[in-house]
Amino acid sequence: MSAQAAADPSRYSYYVTDESYSELVDDFADWQRDDMSVQDATERDLFRSAVEREARILDRLLFEDWLKLYTPDCFYWVPSTPNGGDPRREIAVMFDDRRRLEDRVYRLRTGYAWSQAPSSRTSRLVSNVEVFLSTRGDQRMVRSNFAISEFWDGEIRVLAGWTGHRFRRIGGAWLISAKQVNLLNCDQCIRNPSIIL
Template identity: 45%
Template sequence: MLDKTKKIPALPDAKLDVRAYEAFLIHEARLLDEGFFDDWVALFTDDARYWVPIEAGQADPFETVSLMYDDRRLLETRVRRLSDPRIYSQEPRSRTSRTVNNVTIEPSTGEPGVIVRSKFVLVEYRREDQRLFAGTYFHRLVGEGNAMRIAMKKVELVNCDAPLDGLVVPF
């Protein structure tokens, strides 16, 4: 559990270090593509949120249902299910390829850390079917010790309000 009495070190000046944030996001994408889901979850803080809204421009996860709205515990459950060799929805396993680009730093929201905005494309291939997802990531990244961690990840899908069959693989 995160000790909230300790001061979290400030992240480097965003204007000078956009490449460090970009490298972090690329690392996160690679963990997901290569199936290192436990390592991916380890990037999140203990009180992190992972949110995939169901409406374009949805500002609050509590006003309406979301495609996903997970705390750290639900993320761990999602990963445990993905890691189970008997998970039918992943037989055979999806193969994925993610690209992350157009990384920018957003204005401060007053919360700890830095909001990093980026564009992504995710290709998922499974059972001779290829799906394409695209959208915008918003990561709130905080420093913990010498590491960068995800306190919040919001995934705004371009087609969030379209019928989306069986979302199993994390974005």
């Protein structure tokens, strides 16, 4: 494998290591604490807008624009256990690195993703956005509640829960380095969620 391919997270998952798993689990444990809550309204609005923008982009099926919201070395995690757990030891509904996210978007664009032919129509509601400090100065944790109404094949279903976003400041911009989607019914039969949550 060439050095260029080894450094391209869309081709090789070089950053998925035991250390990155440990960091992910640590960052998503015990972070929703009042003593870490950001009180500055301007900063809270910045992250509220970022989470709302992600919802709008997904509702409009602008998947390439959605990928631009993420760091090259990102994680997208939908646990199948309440409160997250550890993706090294527990089954997840979805657990994707950057390469898998790009594969997912590519597949949706081929027209051969039969569970998305035609594409689902969605409407996302985002509320109760809270911003928390992290042990890293260039990182913020953001918690929000969500409800996604999905219309497909003549049926509407609602997926609800809360999301944890880990934002990192890179080159002057706040990008999502990890997203944890906590479905209320994550440990029940939820059918195959074929949309990006």
